[in-house]
Amino acid sequence: MKRYASLLALVLVFSMVVLAGCGTTPPAAEKPAEPEVKLPAQVQAIKDAGTLRVGVKADVPNFGLMDAATGEFKGMEIDLAKAIAKRIGLAEDKVKFEAVTAKTRGPLLDNGQIDLVIATFTIKPERKEQWNFSEPYYQDEVGLLVKKSSGITALAGLNGKTIGVAQGATSRDAVQVEADKAGIKVKFLEFATYPEINAALESGRVDAFSVDKSILSGYVTEGSVILPDGFSPQDYGIASKKGTDELTKYINDMLTEMDSNGEKATLLKKWGLN
Numbered sequence: 306m307k308r309y310a311s312l313l314a315l316v317l318v319f320s321m322v323v324l325a326g327c328g329t330t331p332p333a334a335e336k337p338a339e340p341e342v343k344l345p346a347q348v349q350a351i352k353d354a355g356t357l358r359v360g361v362k363a364d365v366p367n368f369g370l371m372d373a374a375t376g377e378f379k380g381m382e383i384d385l386a387k388a389i390a391k392r393i394g395l396a397e398d399k400v401k402f403e404a405v406t407a408k409t410r411g412p413l414l415d416n417g418q419i420d421l422v423i424a425t426f427t428i429k430p431e432r433k434e435q436w437n438f439s440e441p442y443y444q445d446e447v448g449l450l451v452k453k454s455s456g457i458t459a460l461a462g463l464n465g466k467t468i469g470v471a472q473g474a475t476s477r478d479a480v481q482v483e484a485d486k487a488g489i490k491v492k493f494l495e496f497a498t499y500p501e502i503n504a505a506l507e508s509g510r511v512d513a514f515s516v517d518k519s520i521l522s523g524y525v526t527e528g529s530v531i532l533p534d535g536f537s538p539q540d541y542g543i544a545s546k547k548g549t550d551e552l553t554k555y556i557n558d559m560l561t562e563m564d565s566n567g568e569k570a571t572l573l574k575k576w577g578l579n
């Protein structure tokens with residue numbers, strides 16, 4: 306009987322131990338670490354550098370315009386650059402904007418001074434051989450700005466006249482194709498910058514100023530007008546150094562997302578571009 310009692314006690318003690326064990330909360334399971342989004346190496350390199358260096362226009366209203374007083378850049382292309390920085394995990398103020406022209410943007414990419422060009426840069430097959438381009442984010446067409454006093458109302462009125470275009474821009478070829486179609490003869494004068502072409506228009510050195518309409522819109526004055534003709538549609542893309550395919554894909558993914566979630570439409574609306 307005594308043996309039986311001690312056996313019972315043993316069983317009781319054992320069950321208590323087991324029950325007590327069940328009662329204690331198991332050690333908190335290690336929370337699985339949030340899977341860190343691994344950036345492609347070319348994008349990570351920009352993040353590690355701490356700044357995203359972007360070539361933008363300083364004189365194209367609604368795309369890339371620099372406030373001369375504050376040095377601040379504004380426009381749709383500026384917002385695109387900020388969106389890329391945000392996606393990478395860089396703060397807005399870590400985007401370093403560099404004013405570029407049609408002539409300087411390619412060389413600045415080539416010599417590594419900037420990571421991206423978001424500057425009304427038209428995607429063209431021959432340019433794609435030199436630089437990487439994203440999918441298009443905007444389409445514009447080439448136009449002509451003339452003085453109202455010239456009485457010119459259409460491209461046909463430019464027969465025998467001189468047209469000012471920018472070096473390194475697509476405008477000259479585009480106008481030549483249209484002039485050939487219209488059966489007119491035109492001459493060209495090339496300039497390094499748009500303000501120089503505009504000054505030449507003002508002074509009468511050229512009879513028309515030709516470039517994408519978005520760019521022309523920044524130069525319209527009381528005395529000048531953009532002709533209704535528009536030709537040679539231009540797709541704008543975000544350019545980076547040749548071979549930066551991971552970076553281009555990363556940007557393309559962002560553009561696709563911005564298209565489908567409505568962010569792109571909001572951005573265009575914000576800058577009056579839709």
Ligand code: GLU
Binds near residue numbers: 407471473475539
């Ligand atoms: N979009 C045209 C080009 O890429 C016009 C020039 C410019 O963007 O300044 O050639």
